[in-house]
Amino acid sequence: MTTVIKNGTIVTHDLTYKADVLIDGGKIVEIGETLSGDETLDATGCYVMPGGIDPHTHLEMPFMGTYSTDDFESGTRAALAGGTTMVVDFALPSPGQGLLDAIQMWDNKSTRANCDYSFHMAVTWWGEQVFDEMKTVVEDKGINTFKHFMAYKGALMVQDDEMYASFQRLAELGAIAMVHAENGDVVADLSARLLREGNTGPEGHAYSRPPQVEGEATNRAIMIADMAGVPLYVVHTSCEESHEAIRRARQQGKRVWGEPLIQHLTLDESEYFNHDWDHAARRVMSPPFRNRQHQDSLWAGLQSGSLSVVATDHCAFTTEQKRTGIGDFTKIPNGTGGLEDRMPMLWTHGVRTGRLTPNEFVAVTSTNIAKILNCYPRKGAIREGSDADIVVWDPGKSKTISASSQQSAIDYNVFEGKEVTGLPRFTLTRGKVAVHDGEIRTEEGHGQFVKRPPKGEINKALSSWKEMTAPRPVERSGIPASGV
Numbered sequence: 177m178t179t180v181i182k183n184g185t186i187v188t189h190d191l192t193y194k195a196d197v198l199i200d201g202g203k204i205v206e207i208g209e210t211l212s213g214d215e216t217l218d219a220t221g222c223y224v225m226p227g228g229i230d231p232h233t234h235l236e237m238p239f240m241g242t243y244s245t246d247d248f249e250s251g252t253r254a255a256l257a258g259g260t261t262m263v264v265d266f267a268l269p270s271p272g273q274g275l276l277d278a279i280q281m282w283d284n285k286s287t288r289a290n291c292d293y294s295f296h297m298a299v300t301w302w303g304e305q306v307f308d309e310m311k312t313v314v315e316d317k318g319i320n321t322f323k324h325f326m327a328y329k330g331a332l333m334v335q336d337d338e339m340y341a342s343f344q345r346l347a348e349l350g351a352i353a354m355v356h357a358e359n360g361d362v363v364a365d366l367s368a369r370l371l372r373e374g375n376t377g378p379e380g381h382a383y384s385r386p387p388q389v390e391g392e393a394t395n396r397a398i399m400i401a402d403m404a405g406v407p408l409y410v411v412h413t414s415c416e417e418s419h420e421a422i423r424r425a426r427q428q429g430k431r432v433w434g435e436p437l438i439q440h441l442t443l444d445e446s447e448y449f450n451h452d453w454d455h456a457a458r459r460v461m462s463p464p465f466r467n468r469q470h471q472d473s474l475w476a477g478l479q480s481g482s483l484s485v486v487a488t489d490h491c492a493f494t495t496e497q498k499r500t501g502i503g504d505f506t507k508i509p510n511g512t513g514g515l516e517d518r519m520p521m522l523w524t525h526g527v528r529t530g531r532l533t534p535n536e537f538v539a540v541t542s543t544n545i546a547k548i549l550n551c552y553p554r555k556g557a558i559r560e561g562s563d564a565d566i567v568v569w570d571p572g573k574s575k576t577i578s579a580s581s582q583q584s585a586i587d588y589n590v591f592e593g594k595e596v597t598g599l600p601r602f603t604l605t606r607g608k609v610a611v612h613d614g615e616i617r618t619e620e621g622h623g624q625f626v627k628r629p630p631k632g633e634i635n636k637a638l639s640s641w642k643e644m645t646a647p648r649p650v651e652r653s654g655i656p657a658s659g660v
């Protein structure tokens with residue numbers, strides 16, 4: 177059975193043009209004028225774009241004594257409802273647990289996914305087993321991205337020597353390093369002091385993680401990555417200090433990418449000063465939301481290309497879970513949701529304001545990350561041969577975001593009450609229509625794991641450069657006699 181998307185305007189990262197799209201066997205098989213198929217989807221007045229890719233989610237993640245509430249079923253259903261057709265989650269070994277063991281756990285959870293997905297590997301401790309298994313993870317499991325937490329001291333955090341060792345191993349394997357860039361030692365110290373001084377509420381979370389802790393860690397990670405010769409991806413870049421480090425590194429020719437979240441682009445730190453404890457705690461995530469000056473910096477980064485990708489870091493906890501931290505903000509589970517809202521919020525606040533073009537929207541929600549992760553043009557493209565992961569985007573359709581109508585399993589939404597214009601009319605996951613004019617038709621288990629090979633173009637270029645500029649002994653003809 178074939179499907180044709182008719183009368184729409186195709187928008188990719190580089191082109192805008194009118195054409196129909198024919199889909200067969202989950203792939204785009206033809207792009208052209210006046211095509212026909214067994215089933216027709218009318219895209220009149222709509223943009224036909226590559227489905228969104230959210231490269232940063234934590235579905236059913238064990239964290240801070242609990243599990244994030246959205247799992248691979250509700251999380252990917254939320255994704256599809258908002259036009260996202262692929263998510264990349266983090267396989268997270270507990271201390272001492274092997275990497276392959278952790279992947280097995282994530283394989284088990286992800287069988288319920290409604291859309292395609294992939295994993296990043298987290299390096300949460302260091303040892304010979306980790307070093308050895310990294311090769312299998314890269315070469316057999318199809319994972320080419322490894323995250324390092326520079327925060328969460330005493331839990332997920334790794335030290336600089338461990339990070340440097342891991343980065344060198346990744347360079348050797350042709351993989352990419354990722355960092356959660358916050359100075360965990362400073363955060364731990366600031367948190368303890370704040371609690372001692374009676375700052376126990378959610379606002380303490382924001383005070384404990386000022387932009388300096390993020391700027392410092394970002395700079396440190398960039399320098400360590402440069403010395404190890406590995407490309408670096410900085411997740412949830414939230415402030416000018418971190419963005420500035422990334423911008424400067426890129427201007428110097430370093431291979432570094434930054435990922436702002438839709439939450440940091442559109443919500444600010446005033447949320448933590450709300451008099452309702454629940455309201456503030458529901459928005460506790462790391463890094464915290466920042467002020468307007470930082471938001472302007474992130475938008476400018478997307479416009480100028482110094483920041484590359486907009487993600488969500490979807491890690492959703494219920495109000496009840498958040499309440500574990502009453503009386504001590506350090507016990508509030510860190511994380512917020514956003515999977516269903518990323519694309520509509522970015523369209524509303526990015527494209528409709530004139531900050532982004534529709535092509536730039538596609539780049540930062542889909543194509544750029546597909547290239548970085550080395551799964552382009554299978555994903556992130558409207559091309560013959562690409563997977564039919566497509567969103568038919570109605571730029572005139574509006575709604576008010578509300579927890580009462582969301583797909584996410586939690587009891588609130590950090591964007592509650594926000595008006596958005598720009599929503600999916602249809603979302604297709606490998607050709608299957610999962611959203612049909614407001615109706616959710618997802619199929620549990622339809623999602624497949626996307627293997628991503630190592631040694632992408634950026635890795636190859638960087639390793640050539642590092643090889644060419646590596647230290648070499650100077651050839652000398654005569655060696656002078658030593659001493660007297």
Ligand code: URP
Nearest residue numbers: 356461462489491510511
């Ligand atoms: O607060 C956050 N971001 N929670 C999820 C885990 C992480 O740090 O990415």
Ligand code: ZN
Nearest residue numbers: 356411412462
């Ligand atoms: Zn993080």
Ligand code: ZN
Nearest residue numbers: 232233234489
């Ligand atoms: Zn995260």
Ligand code: ZN
Nearest residue numbers: 608619621622
């Ligand atoms: Zn299916």
